[in-house]
Amino acid sequence: DGGITQSPKYLFRKEGQNVTLSCEQNLNHDAMYWYRQDPGQGLRLIYYSQIVNDFQKGDIAEGYSVSREKKESFPLTVTSAQKNPTAFYLCASSKPGRLYGYTFGSGTRLTVV
Amino acid sequence: AQTVTQSQPEMSVQEAETVTLSCTYDTSESDYYLFWYKQPPSRQMILVIRQEAYKQQNATENRFSVNFQKAAKSFSLKISDSQLGDAAMYFCAYRTMNSGNTPLVFGKGTRLSVIA
Numbered sequence: 001d002g003g004i005t006q007s008p009k010y011l012f013r014k015e016g017q018n019v020t021l022s023c024e025q026n027l028n029h030d031a032m033y034w035y036r037q038d039p040g041q042g043l044r045l046i047y048y049s050q051i052v053n054d055f056q057k058g059d060i061a062e063g064y065s066v067s068r069e070k071k072e073s074f075p076l077t078v079t080s081a082q083k084n085p086t087a088f089y090l091c092a093s094s095k096p097g098r099l100y101g102y103t104f105g106s107g108t109r110l111t112v113v
Numbered sequence: 114a115q116t117v118t119q120s121q122p123e124m125s126v127q128e129a130e131t132v133t134l135s136c137t138y139d140t141s142e143s144d145y146y147l148f149w150y151k152q153p154p155s156r157q158m159i160l161v162i163r164q165e166a167y168k169q170q171n172a173t174e175n176r177f178s179v180n181f182q183k184a185a186k187s188f189s190l191k192i193s194d195s196q197l198g199d200a201a202m203y204f205c206a207y208r209t210m211n212s213g214n215t216p217l218v219f220g221k222g223t224r225l226s227v228i229a
Contacts, residue, residue: 031214040122042204042221050214058216088156094214099165101148101208102217104158 002027006091006105013085013112021076021108023091031094032074033102036060036087043090049074078110085112115140117207119220126195127228133180134190134223136205144210147181147188148217152202161203164188166210192225200227 004025013019023032031050035043035058045058049068063082068074074093078085088109092102116139126132138147149161164172164181171179176196180189192199202224206217 033216035219040221042119043219045216045218048214048216090158092158096214099146099163101146101150101160101163101206102158107156 004091004093004103004105006089006108008108009106011108011110013110015112016080018080019078019085019110019112021078021089021091021110023074023076023105024072025074025093025103025105026072027093027095027103028071029093029095029103030071032068033092033094034058034064034066034074034076035090035092037090037107038087046076046089085110115142115145115207115209115218117205117218117220119203119205119223121223122221123224123226125226125228126192126199128195128197130195131191131193132195132225134192134203134205134225136188136190136220138186138188138205138207140186140207140209142209142211146208146210147179148206148208149177149179149188149190150204150206150219151199152204152222153198153200158204162190195227197227197229200225 007022033048034046047066049055065077091105145166147164151159176193202222205220
């Protein structure tokens with residue numbers, strides 16, 4: 001079955017370390033997105049990519065980086081410059097046609113200690 | 114930029130009763146899409162219902178329906194015959210129709226509790 005996979009489900013890192021969250025989809029979707037979810041804050045856009053080798057900053061891109069070398073993959077790196085990295089991270093993809101909204105991954109809970 | 118406001122951080126409903134979750138949005142566009150997503154305790158986001166702004170008829174999906182008031186920029190979600198499995202966070206989202214796979218803009222969510 002087609003879908004979008006985020007791994008790992010839970011991730012623990014020490015403060016000051018960079019960490020990369022994986023997001024892979026086999027839906028042949030062109031666009032992919034990263035959101036951060038904090039209690040009471042809803043979903044806030046970090047980065048998105050509408051096509052391979054291209055991506056745009058979202059509302060809270062500082063301290064994060066991404067790459068889009070393959071259509072299927074859109075990894076997110078949380079750098080040591082991100083002041084409050086502990087959060088739930090959601091990846092999504094979108095097929096052509098804006099009516100369809102997103103397909104979401106199951107998320108990664110990142111805890112930095 | 115578009116914004117989405119969900120004014121009810123928390124709501125509760127008795128099992129089998131009806132509840133309405135509010136959502137308002139701010140936009141200068143005339144054509145766009147609106148969505149309601151559900152996030153149960155598993156945290157998997159699930160699309161509940163969607164509405165095209167150029168359609169006057171309110172969308173319905175089984176026990177879920179919307180009240181779309183374009184002039185008022187309001188998009189409320191009505192859940193009828195509430196079930197324990199409806200307990201979740203509900204997010205309202207907006208998407209422009211203008212170009213490309215533009216990102217959805219989400220509200221902050223409403224946490225719905227269902228009381229047995």
